[in-house]
Amino acid sequence: MRLQNKVAIITGGSRGIGYATAEKFLQEGATVVITASSKETAEKAANKLIAAYPQARISGISPDLSNLESVRTAFQEVAQTYGTIDILVNNAGVSESTPLGAYTEELFDKVMDLNVKGVFNATRAAVEYMEKQGSGVVLSTSSMVSRDGQPAGFAYPASKFAVNGMTLSWARELGPKGIRVNAVAPGITETDMMKAVPKEVIEPMVRQIPLRRMGQPEDIANAFAFLASDEAAYITGVVLHVDGLART
DSSP, X not given: OTTTTOEEEETTTTSHHHHHHHHHHHHTTOEEEEEOSSHHHHHHHHHHHHHHOTTXXXXXXXXXXXXXXXXXXXXXXXXXXXXXXXXXXEOOOOOOOOOGGGXXXXXXXXXXXXXXXXXXXXXXXXXXXXXXHTOEEEEEEXXXXXXXXXXSXXXXXXXXXXXXXXXXXXXXXXXXXTEEEEEEEEOSBOSHHHHXXXXXXXXXXXXXXXXXXXXXXXXXXXXXXHHHSGGGTTXXXXXXXXXXXXXX
């Protein structure tokens, strides 16, 4: 098992890509802590995983990711309970498709507070423990739109451009301290969010993918597991596109 004896925190771990990543990490031997927007949601997802993996160590927490002290307090409890924090997966995020003319400051702030500030806060809190032990892995969920943009809802691709920038900058800063920093950029992935999109919108997009299918949450989880493991010990500052597309 590639993540044996590692302690991982996965934000936005109650569903979709985050939940699949939590499950994959458990299969690889990690202790997993998932975060969600409410304590009830976090504990419900954690209990579901406990039922499937009764020998695993898993718990759920619900810090306010937009508030550094809330995150620090929650992560301190994780470290006190499990002894360390080895892996952080910044997966929590929000997407939307509001046209520019209808965009409000409040909506812009909502996207940035979670997708950018939340990534900063969680990384800032986790790195405090990683620096002390001289090792650690920080991973973040980017998106194919961080490269391609999207026709509406500009704050989402802007936030993912920011994730890429933080990934590259932190990789340079934290590498000498034994901490690797990478991101995974999913393409069209079959999550609850995509299930709400009409077929007539999805099908033309899928036809443009050489592999002729949408990604599954497990495809993204597999990439995270690889990057979290020692098999990726010489990889840092990478934004890995997992989107089925042929790219140069």
